[in-house]
Amino acid sequence: MAQSLDDILTADAELPLSGDLKVVMAAWLDHLIVERGQSTATREAYERDARQFLAFLKLHLGHPPCLADLERLDAKTIRLFLANRRKAGVTSRSLARTLSALRTLFRWLEREEAVKNRAVMQVATPKIPHSIPKPLTVQGAASLVGREGGDAEEWITARDTAVMLLLYGAGLRISEALSLTPRTAPIEGRDIMHVTGKGGKQRLVPALAIVSDAIGRYMRLCPYPLEPDKPLFRGARGGPLSPRLIQLAMEKLRYELQLPDTATPHALRHSFATHLLSAGADLRQIQELLGHASLSTTQVYTEVDRARLLAVYDQAHPRAAQP
Template sequence: MAELELPLGADLERAVAAWLAHLRHERGHADKTLEAYDRDVRQFLAFLARDLGHPPCLADLARLDLKIFRGFLASRRRAGTVSRSLARSLSALRQLFRWLEAKDIVENRAILRLAMPKVPHSVPKPLTVAKAAEVVEARGEAELDWVNARDVAVLLLLYGCGLRIAEALSLKTKDAPTDERDVLRVVGKGEKERLVPVLPIVREAIARYRELCPYQLEPDAPMFRGAKGGPLSPRIIQLAMQRLRGELELPATATPHALRHSFATHLLSAGGDLRQIQELLGHASLSTTQAYTEVDRDRLLAVYDAAHPRS
């Protein structure tokens, strides 16, 4: 990515660094989001440098018109960039220009007149209730084998608590649920905390893993360990799901993250409130959670038919 190494004017370099610091410390954006936004903005600035013939500075940003932004998106599309990535790039640039205006550094609203690329609508693909149950019950040697016990505990956290795989693997031993403490404090994206209830079957699976694990589980260290005692890699759980896809004839969409989708969809099917499901999943916006209403449209239509006075 040599284009990203092109120099910027010193004032613009400082402004971009300050904007990223604002997103990190005041908006709570996750590291991966910040990396993507930094990359998107620098791709645009590299494109601008080639167009101008010199490293861009803040004064150059003030003079930009709609044509340069359209040219950038067109060049990215010709390079094979998909609409979803283009939309993220445009979102990053809009946020940067809004921040520059709010700080009285640069005012240029040309980019706000540019329409967002249309992104294909994707809907989560959950497992059926029966298939999700097969997944978390499939590791039959969990009573004796600590690795299988570990995998069952992680998979149950994904399906039984709706955790992201990174959230499950970052849990510390001292935060493990017990009979006396049946909730988990989870730190999700953007360092947002939430409390998640833990079913007895999940608590039992975690207790079984801790009993069988051959390594000392320090209170402040990650609870789930790999075969050599280090922190468990997400790739190991992905491979476990890959094996289960073959054993249980699951679809290719049956990934660890699909268990989280299944958690949300099955709660909705059972009458769960969308706002409460949003809280359990740790979604910042309700619109993200609303994707599950499309997955479970049949159940919602049935509720409508049963409840609406004119149905």
């Protein structure tokens, strides 16, 4: 194997596949959007995962793979592919998603009576390290979303403040905040947002008055026309605002306010959930607000709150430092 997997993926704009597999793969990708209602981002991720796997098969077999090759595929070859990706530095979380994509593909192939091979079901999902979200303190979050001035134009400062308030004040993901339009944003007396989250799932999220006021101020200052169904938040040249610009704004504020490196846009969403839980909010309610499909995803915040309480206990209890 003189040529590496990354060489193939880089060199071939369109991965060489046999005619039958090329047609089937195109139909599967359409199925993800039309029948399963997956988001464009999920479809692109699954396509990338399948492309990497098929590139590996081309390298492993020595010829462009076909449906018959998928029929003969064994679990050992799939494990070899995953080991190859891990050696390239791919994380367990990404490998787990790749395996999920392949399982989705092979289930669909069986349903369509194109290929029946359950070898991929025999491969164990890589263990994902358990990590606890790192929220900001109440004071840290307030200092970020309440920051005024700076050397940016007034409308840009107002824009960044509005976005950060949506993350901390409503618990939105940054992609959800940037997908809002003037029609869906909490303005003109609307105190509820219709938010489209992961997998195209919609939920209703209440908006605090301070969030609505910040959005209204940004809209009044924005120098570009804001059409009802176009992106609400704009970049300096009038195009849709890039998440990277909010990340950069956070990095600058983090430095100015001497906050930890964990103070990221997503940390504001973590802070929203953790601070609600600390104030006595019900876990089910937080699950609905965050748009989590499973309560087990939301339960991680109970660990955050417990860890925070233990840290306070260790620092404050008069006998904590004694053996």
